[in-house]
Amino acid sequence: MTEQSEWRFSDDRGQQSAAPRPPERVLAYVQAGATLWDLGVRPVGIFGSDHDGPDPDRAKAGTLPLHEVDYVGAGSGLDAGRLLSAGPDLVVAVSYGNGHVYGLAPETAKPLEERVPVVVIDVGQTRTFAEIGDRFAELARSLGAAGRADADRDLDAARARLRVVATSADTPRVLALSPAGPDQAHVARPRMWPELRVLTELGVQVVEPAEGSGANWSTLDRSDTFALRPEVILTDIRAHAGSLDALRGSDARPTPVVPWNPEPLYGPRDHARFLGLVADALEAARAR
Structure with a gap:
């Protein structure tokens, strides 16, 4: 591993994720996945929240090519094994404050983080739209996306x-x-x-x-x-x-x-x- 190839990213909980090289198989909460897609990162899979059902909510998915992106489920139907079935090397989630991983129960988030890096972006009310967008753009650039x-x-x-x-x-x-x-x-x-x-x-x-x-x-x-x-x-x-x-x-x-x-x-x-x-x-x- 060289210093140039190593990947690091500090999320909005203050937790730093690291890997020998930039992750290429991103699993994301649907809002995060659709945002990253607009920024030039194609997720391999997405998951929903307790509001979602067995199929992805197209209103939340933006322009994601849903026929090419695996939807692994939502809410109580999710566990670490189901999330890991897409083979991610990075999970991107969102939070509405206090570091809570939105859409994942604590008993799901904890074992997930023991297996794969998890980056959480705070999309709560205390931040401006631009600040949130800048954080997603920073993450996308770290994953190799070019600016547009x-x-x-x-x-x-x-x-x-x-x-x-x-x-x-x-x-x-x-x-x-x-x-x-x-x-x-x-x-x-x-x-x-x-x-x-x-x-x-x-x-x-x-x-x-x-x-x-x-x-x-x-x-x-x-x-x-x-x-x-x-x-x-x-x-x-x-x-x-x-x-x-x-x-x-x-x-x-x-x-x-x-x-x-x-x-x-x-x-x-x-x-x-x-x-x-x-x-x-x-x-x-x-x-x-």
């Missing part, structure tokens, strides 16, 4: 366009929510979500529900949800979310809708695509 100047330019252009659209006239009211059935919705508190904070920083008027129970969401009935007068709706498109059409009902007035994944992908292309959809929806709402 064109992707960064596309992201810069998407940010600039959205800022102009959001601030050029009266900004339509944007509501981010996760439908919980025909009679209820979980309305996002934008300051608690890194991607929604990006929108507000760029001038988008993301509606803040009233203070109350729920740190990340305010759970409202149908009438209270639409009393917030959304002119654009960001709706949770993860597989376990409810139907926006059922929530709105047949008498709802047309409102531009943006598909929103509350577990965002932090690669520049995916983020630029989302910002572009928001800009399109704001322009459509303003034209009504």
Whole structure:
């Protein structure tokens, strides 16, 4: 082993992983795997969380080629043996703080870490979207991915366009929510979500529900949800979310809708695509 070939990476728990050479077979939580794919790293496998089922959630998977990437399962169906069946030489997971490995029970994470390096990236509320994206980019570079100047330019252009659209006239009211059935919705508190904070920083008027129970969401009935007068709706498109059409009902007035994944992908292309959809929806709402 030479100093040049040795691979080391310190994760957001302060734990350093090392290997004789950069890992090539990466198993990742689906959000991390999709982000790494956008950054130029192809995972050999992905796994889900307790919210996921026997098949991968395409809303979380971004542009991952799911026909080429092994999905090893999710939640209680996962154990160290199942995770290791993909033959990984690195596992990439996420955390929402306190170093807890999201999606894996402690009795699964511990024996896994005894067999293979595990890198955990903190995607919690205390960090900005850019900070999280930088950590994923740093990991991707350590694994041999080349930077993509064109992707960064596309992201810069998407940010600039959205800022102009959001601030050029009266900004339509944007509501981010996760439908919980025909009679209820979980309305996002934008300051608690890194991607929604990006929108507000760029001038988008993301509606803040009233203070109350729920740190990340305010759970409202149908009438209270639409009393917030959304002119654009960001709706949770993860597989376990409810139907926006059922929530709105047949008498709802047309409102531009943006598909929103509350577990965002932090690669520049995916983020630029989302910002572009928001800009399109704001322009459509303003034209009504």
